[in-house]
Every structure is written in C-alpha cells, then in structure tokens.
Amino acid sequence: MSPTDKMDFLTAALQLFQDRIPFHRTLGFEIDFLTPEPVDTVAVASGQVVVKFDFREELVGNYVRGSLHGGVISAVLDAVGGLVAYLSLLERLEGQSNEAKIARLGSIGTIDLRVDYLRSGIGKAFLATGHVLRSGNKVTVTRMELHNDGQTLIAVGTGTYIVG
Amino acid sequence: MSPTDKMDFLTAALQLFQDRIPFHRTLGFEIDFLTPEPVDTVAVASGQVVVKFDFREELVGNYVRGSLHGGVISAVLDAVGGLVAYLSLLERLEGQSNEAKIARLGSIGTIDLRVDYLRSGIGKAFLATGHVLRSGNKVTVTRMELHNDGQTLIAVGTGTYIVG
Amino acid sequence: MSPTDKMDFLTAALQLFQDRIPFHRTLGFEIDFLTPEPVDTVAVASGQVVVKFDFREELVGNYVRGSLHGGVISAVLDAVGGLVAYLSLLERLEGQSNEAKIARLGSIGTIDLRVDYLRSGIGKAFLATGHVLRSGNKVTVTRMELHNDGQTLIAVGTGTYIVG
Amino acid sequence: MSPTDKMDFLTAALQLFQDRIPFHRTLGFEIDFLTPEPVDTVAVASGQVVVKFDFREELVGNYVRGSLHGGVISAVLDAVGGLVAYLSLLERLEGQSNEAKIARLGSIGTIDLRVDYLRSGIGKAFLATGHVLRSGNKVTVTRMELHNDGQTLIAVGTGTYIVG
Numbered sequence: 021m022s023p024t025d026k027m028d029f030l031t032a033a034l035q036l037f038q039d040r041i042p043f044h045r046t047l048g049f050e051i052d053f054l055t056p057e058p059v060d061t062v063a064v065a066s067g068q069v070v071v072k073f074d075f076r077e078e079l080v081g082n083y084v085r086g087s088l089h090g091g092v093i094s095a096v097l098d099a100v101g102g103l104v105a106y107l108s109l110l111e112r113l114e115g116q117s118n119e120a121k122i123a124r125l126g127s128i129g130t131i132d133l134r135v136d137y138l139r140s141g142i143g144k145a146f147l148a149t150g151h152v153l154r155s156g157n158k159v160t161v162t163r164m165e166l167h168n169d170g171q172t173l174i175a176v177g178t179g180t181y182i183v184g
Numbered sequence: 185m186s187p188t189d190k191m192d193f194l195t196a197a198l199q200l201f202q203d204r205i206p207f208h209r210t211l212g213f214e215i216d217f218l219t220p221e222p223v224d225t226v227a228v229a230s231g232q233v234v235v236k237f238d239f240r241e242e243l244v245g246n247y248v249r250g251s252l253h254g255g256v257i258s259a260v261l262d263a264v265g266g267l268v269a270y271l272s273l274l275e276r277l278e279g280q281s282n283e284a285k286i287a288r289l290g291s292i293g294t295i296d297l298r299v300d301y302l303r304s305g306i307g308k309a310f311l312a313t314g315h316v317l318r319s320g321n322k323v324t325v326t327r328m329e330l331h332n333d334g335q336t337l338i339a340v341g342t343g344t345y346i347v348g
Numbered sequence: 349m350s351p352t353d354k355m356d357f358l359t360a361a362l363q364l365f366q367d368r369i370p371f372h373r374t375l376g377f378e379i380d381f382l383t384p385e386p387v388d389t390v391a392v393a394s395g396q397v398v399v400k401f402d403f404r405e406e407l408v409g410n411y412v413r414g415s416l417h418g419g420v421i422s423a424v425l426d427a428v429g430g431l432v433a434y435l436s437l438l439e440r441l442e443g444q445s446n447e448a449k450i451a452r453l454g455s456i457g458t459i460d461l462r463v464d465y466l467r468s469g470i471g472k473a474f475l476a477t478g479h480v481l482r483s484g485n486k487v488t489v490t491r492m493e494l495h496n497d498g499q500t501l502i503a504v505g506t507g508t509y510i511v512g
Numbered sequence: 513m514s515p516t517d518k519m520d521f522l523t524a525a526l527q528l529f530q531d532r533i534p535f536h537r538t539l540g541f542e543i544d545f546l547t548p549e550p551v552d553t554v555a556v557a558s559g560q561v562v563v564k565f566d567f568r569e570e571l572v573g574n575y576v577r578g579s580l581h582g583g584v585i586s587a588v589l590d591a592v593g594g595l596v597a598y599l600s601l602l603e604r605l606e607g608q609s610n611e612a613k614i615a616r617l618g619s620i621g622t623i624d625l626r627v628d629y630l631r632s633g634i635g636k637a638f639l640a641t642g643h644v645l646r647s648g649n650k651v652t653v654t655r656m657e658l659h660n661d662g663q664t665l666i667a668v669g670t671g672t673y674i675v676g
Contacts, residue, residue, distance in 0.1 A: 042244040043253035046210075080206040084290035089207035090266075091259020094297065098254045126248035129301065131487060132460065132508055133258065134626045136296045136653050136670060138646040153668065154630040158486045158512060159459055161628050163668075176645065176655075178628060178670065180460055180508055184486055295651055296624065296672055298462045300489050300506060302482040317504065318466040322650045322676055323623055325464055327504075340481065340491075342464060342506065344624055344672055348650060370572040371581035374538075408534040412618035417535035418590040422625065423583020430582075454576035457629065461586065464624045 029118050033110075033125065034069065037103060047095060048073045051103070054149075069107065071100045071148045081141075088141030093175045097164040098133055100148040101179035105160040108152045109183045124183075131159070131180040138175055143168025158184035193282050197274075198233065200289065201267060211256060212237045213263060218313075233271065235264045235312045245305075252305030257339045261328040262297055264312040265343035269324040272316045273347045288347075295323070295344040302339055307332025322348035357446050361438075362397065364453065365431060375423060376401045379431070382477075397435065399428045399476045409469075416469030421503045424476045425492040426461055429507035432478040433488040437511045440485075452511075459487070459508040466503055471496025486512035521610050525602075526561065528617065529595060539587060540565045543595070546641075561599065563592045563640045573633075580633030585667045588640045589656040590625055593671035596642040597652040601675045604649075616675075623651070623672040630667055635660025650676035 034051040038044055054068045073079075073096065081089025106128055113121050150164040164177040198215040202208055218232045237243075237260065245253025270292050277285050314328040328341040362379040366372055382396045401407075401424065409417025434456050441449050478492040492505040526543040530536055546560045565571075565588065573581025598620055605613050642656040656669040 040247050041253070042242050042247065043255060046242045047255070078206050078210045082290060082293075083204050083206065089205070089259065090262040090294045090297065091207060091211070091255060094258035094262065094299070095253065095255020098258065102254075126246060129246075130254045131489070132298065132300045132506075133254065134296065134298045134462065134670065135258070136645060136672075137294050138653065153628060153665075159510060161459070161630065173645075176670075178460075178626065178668075180628075182487060295653070296670075298506060298626065300481060300508075302489065317464060317501075323674060325466065325623070337481075340506075342462065342504075342624075344464075346651060368575050369581070370570050370575065371583060374570045375583070406534050406538045410618060410621075411532050411534065417533070417587065418594075418622045418625065419535060419539070419583060419587020422586035422590065422627070423581065426582040426586065454574060457574075458582045460626065460628045461582065462624065462626045463586070465622050 029121070030110075033106075033122060034103075036122065036125065037106075043095065044099060047079065047092060048076065049096065049099060069100075069103060071096055071103065072145065074145050075143060085140050086142065088146070088174075090135070090137055093137065093141055093166055094133065094135045094177070096146065096148045097135055097150075097166060097175065097177035098130055098179060100150040101133070101162040101164045101177065102128055102130060102181060104150040104152055104162050105155075105179075105181040105183055108155040108160055112157075127183070129182045131182050133177060133179045135175055135177040138173055141166075141168070141174050143170060143172070143174075145169040146174070153178075156183075158182065193285070197270075197286060197289065198267075200286065201270075207259065208263060211243065211259060212240065213260065215267070233264075233267060235260055235267065236309065238309050239307060249304050249306065252310070252338075254299070254301055257301065257305055257330055258297065258299045258341070260310065260312045261299055261314075261330060261339065261341035262294055262343060264314040265297070265326040265328045265341065266292055266294060266345060268314040268316055268326050269319075269343075269345040269347055272319045272324055276319075276321075291347070293346045295346055297341060297343045299339055299341045302337055305330075305332070305338050307334060307336070307338075309333040310338070317342075320347075322346065357449070358438075361434075361450060361453065362431075364450065365434075371423065372427060375407065375420060376404065377424065377427060397428075397431060399424055399431065400473065402473050403471060413468050414470065416474070416502075418463070418465055421465065421469055421494055422461065422463045422505070424474065425463055425478075425494060425503065425505035426458055426507060428476040428478040429461070429490040429492045429505065430456055430458060430509060432480055432490050433483075433507075433509040433511055436480045436483045436488055455511070457510045459510055461505060461507045463503055463505045466501055469494075469496070469502050471498060471500070471502075473497040474502070481506075484511075486510065521613070522602075525598075525614060525617065526595075528614065529598075535587065536591060539571065539584060540568065541588060541591060561592075561595060563588055563595065564637065566637050567635060577632050578634065580638070580666075582627070582629055585629065585633055585658055586625065586627045586669070588638065589627055589642075589658060589667065589669035590622055590671060592640040592642040593625070593654040593656045593669065594620055594622060594673060596644055596654050597647075597671075597673040597675055600644045600647040600652055619675070621674045623674050625669060625671045627667055627669040630665055633658075633660070633666050635662060635664070635666075637661040638666070645670075648675075650674065
C-alpha cells in the first residue's frame, strides 16, 4: 500500500474501533491522534494514537469528590491497550488484505489487566495513551496511562492481550 | 444496635451504593443478597452480598461475539470488591453512629486492581461476588468473581483498597 | 500408557522440576504430593501436587521480624504455578512420547505474575499449592497459595503462563 | 543535616539494605549509584540508586536457555521497589533522628507486586532501577525495571508498599 492508502485504512480501522464497539460509544470514547498528520502504522503504534473522553456526571464513582468511577478508568486503559496491541499486530500483517486486517480486530482479547489508581479522576476531559512493552505472535504486553486536561497523571495500567 | 436496626442500616447503605453512585446506575448494577434473609454484617461481608446486572447491547465490547466489554467486567469487579471492603470496615466501626459509618463509604478508594478475563462475557445476566483476603486498618485486599446466568466463571479479580 | 507408567513418568517429570532447576535447589524447594498415592495427571493437576520448603536464615527479608523475603514467596508461587500449568498441559499431550512431554517443560514461561502478600512469612516450613483457572492452547492462567506449617495463609498469587 | 551528613546517612542506610537483609546476600544483590556523586535523597529517590547482581548458575530457572528464574527477577524488582519507597519516605522524615529513620526501614512491607516477564533473563550482569508513581502517608506505589548488561529490558514490575 502507498502511505496514503495506509493512512486511509488506519483511519477507517480506528473509526471502527470508536463507532462499532458499543461500550466505547456508551462512555463517549473518541480515537484521536496526538499530531495532526501521523505518518504510518509504526508511528501510530508508538504513541501517536489516543483515546479521549469528556467528563460526564454519569461516569462518576465517588459522589463526594465527583471523580470518575474506577471502572471508567480501567475501561479506557483497556481500550487504549487493546488499540496499541492491534496497531502493533498490523505491522506483522503487512501484505494481507484490508478485510483480513479488520477481521483480526475482533480476535484480540484481554488476558489480564492491572490498574493502579494514583489520583482522583477529576477533570473536564481525559486522555489515555499506551505503548507496547512486548509484541509477540501470540501475546502482546502494553502499558497505558490516563491524564486529565490539567496534565495530571490519574492512573496507569499494564495489560496482556492475546493477538494470535 | 439490635439485629433489626443493623439490617435496616445495612439495607440503607447498600441502597446508597446502588442509587447514589452514578456509574452504577449507568451500567444497571443492582445490589442483592444471595439468601432471602442475611443475618448480619459478618454474614453479608462473608459473601452473601452480590452485584447483579443484565446484559444490554450498550455494554458490548466485542461486536463479533456480542460479549461484554472488559471495562464493564472490571467495573463490576471493582464495585463488588469495594463493597465487601466497606462491609468488612463496618465491623470495625461497631458503636459509631450511622452517619459516621455512611461517611466512610466515600473514603474507600481502590489502590490497584488485577482482572483476569477467563471466558467471553456472554449471558443474559451476570452476578459478581467477592470476599476479603486481608482486612487491615489502612488497606484491605479482596478477591472477586463474575459468573453469568449459566454459572460460567467469566472473570476473577484481586483488588487492594485504602480504607483508612 | 498404563496408570502405573503414567505415574512413573509423572514422578520422573516432577523430579526433574525439583532437581534440574538450579534456583529450586538454591531455595530448597521440594515437590511432593498431598496424598500418598495420587491417581493420575488430572488428579495431580487439580491440586494434589505441592512445592514445600523449610525456613532457613538465608531466605529472610525482614531481619526485624525474621520473615521470608517477598522474593522467596514470589519464587515459590511462580514455581507452583508453572508446575500446575505444565501438568495441565500434559493432559493435552496424551499419546505423545515422554521425550516430547519432557521437552515441553522447557517451553513453559511466565508472562506475568501478581502476588498479594497477606501476612508475614513466618514459620518453620511452607507449602505452596496451585490450580488452573483457565487452560488454553497458548496461555494458561493459574492461582497459587502459600501457607505456613500453622495453616496460616501467607500469600496468594495469580500467574499467566505461555504454554504453546 | 548538612549535605555531607545526609549522604553519610544514606550510604549507611543503603549498606544496611545490602548487608543486613539475608536474602539479598543469598542472591548477591549490591546497591549502587548510577552517578558517582548522588547529591541528596531526592536525587537518589528519583532513580540514581540501583540494585545490581551478577549471573550465577544457581539463579537459573530455565536450564535449557540458562536464563534467570522468574523468582530472582521478582525478588530484585521487589527489592528495588522497596528501596525507592523507603527513599521517598525518608524525604517525609526530614528532621527525625537517624535511628528513627533506620527503624522505619523495617516497617516497609510489600502489599502486592505485579511482574511482567518480557524477555529471557540472559546476561552476565543485571541492573534493576525504580521510581515512585505515588508517594503517600500510608501507601507508596512504584515502578521497576530490570535490564541486563546488554541494555536489554528483561522485565518490568509495579509494586504497592505499605510505609505507614
């Protein structure tokens, strides 16, 4: 594929991730890029892709502090971890059809996830990022972080994903 | 308190947990007892309390299989873990006022959580249970399980909660 | 294989696990059965096999309390987790040669491990047990427990192992 | 304390950590600084302190590959995590006596630990580093990494420590 085709495919795949996963819509997750023009899969996998969402009352867990529920935090960390695991897998699928690549999105599954809740999830908007620690044929390990719009680190996570 | 007063308080506290935590309402979580007449706090803490919810399309993560999003699973495990941590704390607060006891609900926070996703979250309804591994003055460690209505074990978790 | 041959093989495999893994010798780990005559692989995998070791000064981490180092605890939990993962894998290898089965022992690797340190590792002797939560073609998830000779639960763990 | 006294105390405390914890001697752990002249506690806590050890046959877990046992890896990650948690605590103890500060070393305990084993533990020497994610009055969360002498990242970990 040409770089343009590659980005078109990537944009379409990320759109699917945002629009076709019902729980991502329920929580208001949006996929975005950190830079205006990400160059290719590798760049995207290495941290240019993010999952964003705005604060909403219905995401609150602690009604005294008005902070995000831990489940919202683990959901977004799991989402961005799965996303970077998928992007890392895409690099191994070079040369396969777009249909084959899209089909693999449905085969990725979280094996386990650890979340460390560092500070109260307070903010107007939140941004989750991730990167791959180890990418394998069967299993990929990722690290994820959640910041609020004030650049405060809210939580970190480590996830193990089956990709085979 | 008499046993009746104790149960009245407990029922009220659990009701709060269900109704006043917005994200629990968003996901449709309900608190329930495994037995029709739980006797007291100790019995409740030792596993008679459960968090239930029904399958709904908007909770789906894998649109091919139609299974729950991992974030829904970690949310319910975190919720039931925090609940049994709170019930365990209540035993230490014997003799304090109901107001003081209720206030402590807001001070419980998840430090970290590990979730193991064992099988696809497929079912009509789901039931999460938990028990305390270690109850301390500052930190409580709990284990949690999620089953579907066919008694299949979907996921397990371990959580560390600050309670001090 | 006849049941006798099966047990002979199992005993030999467990002996390897005890004698050929240098760090197990360094820590004084011994493989044993909970019952005098375990019937077969399935029974062994379902919890009849244990890893035991005696307290020794050189295993101490906290010199004030004289308790085991956390690293000793995670080592024994990792060992028993890998062992039950291997025993579970053996069931899938029925019909293969003993050489093939032994060779697979070297291919098992820990992907990740969580340990919860519940109480001080104090005692004259320690016993670690484990069981399989999910056994797959590529990945097996296990739970492990460590008790001292006074039946006190010292620590628990959850491990994810690559077995493929 | 003057900066010199501070470093003298620090050096003495780290020496204790190396020499008085029996299991650290068993595994051959040495405490060292990344830079020849670390300036103060803060600098040390922020990553200038390391735990090093040389490969030895008795630390091997996989006798086919000749790689470190997972238990050695979790032991060194737990050790360096506890060390940076202690150094972070020291900053809060400014003004207290050296005796009081040393006494607190014995009160630090690991609550839980997650280790991700990324690559085989092969090398002539190994170096573990760590940093604090959240430092609290009761609980400190740290991240740790293990590299070999070829700068390969072998494993990472996240630990939660009680410091109160």
